[in-house]
Amino acid sequence: EAGVTQFPSHSVIEKGQTVTLRCDPISGHDNLYWYRRVMGKEIKFLLHFVKESKQDESGMPNNRFLAERTGGTYSTLKVQPAELEDSGVYFCASSQDRRRTNGELFFGEGSRLTVL
Amino acid sequence: AQTVTQSQPEMSVQEAETVTLSCTYDTSESDYYLFWYKQPPSRQMILVIRQEAYKQQNATENRFSVNFQKAAKSFSLKISDSQLGDAAMYFCVLYNFNKFYFGSGTKLNVKP
Numbered sequence: 001e002a003g004v005t006q007f008p009s010h011s012v013i014e015k016g017q018t019v020t021l022r023c024d025p026i027s028g029h030d031n032l033y034w035y036r037r038v039m040g041k042e043i044k045f046l047l048h049f050v051k052e053s054k055q056d057e058s059g060m061p062n063n064r065f066l067a068e069r070t071g072g073t074y075s076t077l078k079v080q081p082a083e084l085e086d087s088g089v090y091f092c093a094s095s096q097d098r099r100r101t102n103g104e105l106f107f108g109e110g111s112r113l114t115v116l
Numbered sequence: 117a118q119t120v121t122q123s124q125p126e127m128s129v130q131e132a133e134t135v136t137l138s139c140t141y142d143t144s145e146s147d148y149y150l151f152w153y154k155q156p157p158s159r160q161m162i163l164v165i166r167q168e169a170y171k172q173q174n175a176t177e178n179r180f181s182v183n184f185q186k187a188a189k190s191f192s193l194k195i196s197d198s199q200l201g202d203a204a205m206y207f208c209v210l211y212n213f214n215k216f217y218f219g220s221g222t223k224l225n226v227k228p
Contacts, residue, residue, distance in 0.1 A: 003160065033216070042120070043207065043218035056215070091161070103149040103211045107161040 002026070006092050006108035014116050018080040021111045025074070025094030031055075032075050033095075033105065034067060038088035046090075049075060082115045089113075118143045120210050122219035129198045130227050136183075137193045137222045139208030145169075149211040150184065152193045155221075156204040164206070167191065200226050 005024045013019050025032045034046040045059040051072035060067070064083070069075040079086050089112050093105040119142045129135035141150070148169045155161040167175045167184050175182050179199075183192045195202055203226040208219040 035218070040125075040220075042220040045215060045217075048215075093161075103151070103166065103213075104163050105153075105209075105216060107153075107155075109158070109160040 004092055004094050004106050004108035006090075006111050008111055009109060010112040010114070012114045012116065013082055015084055016081045018078065019082055019113060021077045021079075021090050021092075021113070023075045023077070023092030023108055025092070026106055029094035029096055029106070030072070031095040032069060033093045034075070034077055035091040035093065036088050037091065037110075038085075043091065046077070079113070082113075084115050087113055087115045118145075118210055118212060118215070118217045120208050120217050120219040122206075122208050122222050124222045125220070126223040126225070128225040128227060129195070129202075131200060132197055134194060134196045135198055135224065137195075137206055137208075137224070139191045139193070139219055141189050141191060141208070141210045141217075143189070143210060143212060145212045148213065150182075150191045151209040151211065152180070152182070152191075153207045153209055154202075154204045155207065156201075159204075161207065165193065195224075198226050200228060202226050 007022045032049040035043045037043045047057040048055045049069040052069050066078045089110040091110045092108045095105050121140045150167045152164040153161045154164045165177045165180050179196045181194045205221045207221050210217040
């Protein structure tokens, strides 16, 4: 079974440019999460999808960030325009339906974003 | 507010020895999960061990065990007989059935 995959693994862009990160969760996982780790600090929650719906987007820092989850499958996170403080590692994770889950999250390898 | 604190940014251990990583947390919930996740260099995070808050018995997974002190809100990870492959970032995670809360991580170095 394929795990959570993220693309690209590393992106280097200039301030003001746009970047789109993609996450493919494990097939059948309704829950999809985006997290960000900035400069070695703690991992911060960005948002949570249940299927195609945004369950919780309270962690999205501002309206330069836009997340979508097409048809409840893969998800994209777009940053437009990117700022220096957006640099960090963006993690995607997925999990099964909460009624069946024991809480385990399955993570992708992360997308490292560097904004120059 | 839910918080997770890992006070050791980096630790080192000699191969075959034992190391303990500290974690404290704060939550107003009575039922929750606690996890330790491990992220090897350039690899994805994987689950090391899980503890349900309602269980008094400390979880154990082979060389990995936890010391769960619910009243003290402490959740430390003990790694016995450390191996080179244990070198990684370790994250303590609190799950309150709504959100996951991560600590800042502890980088573990294993010396041969």
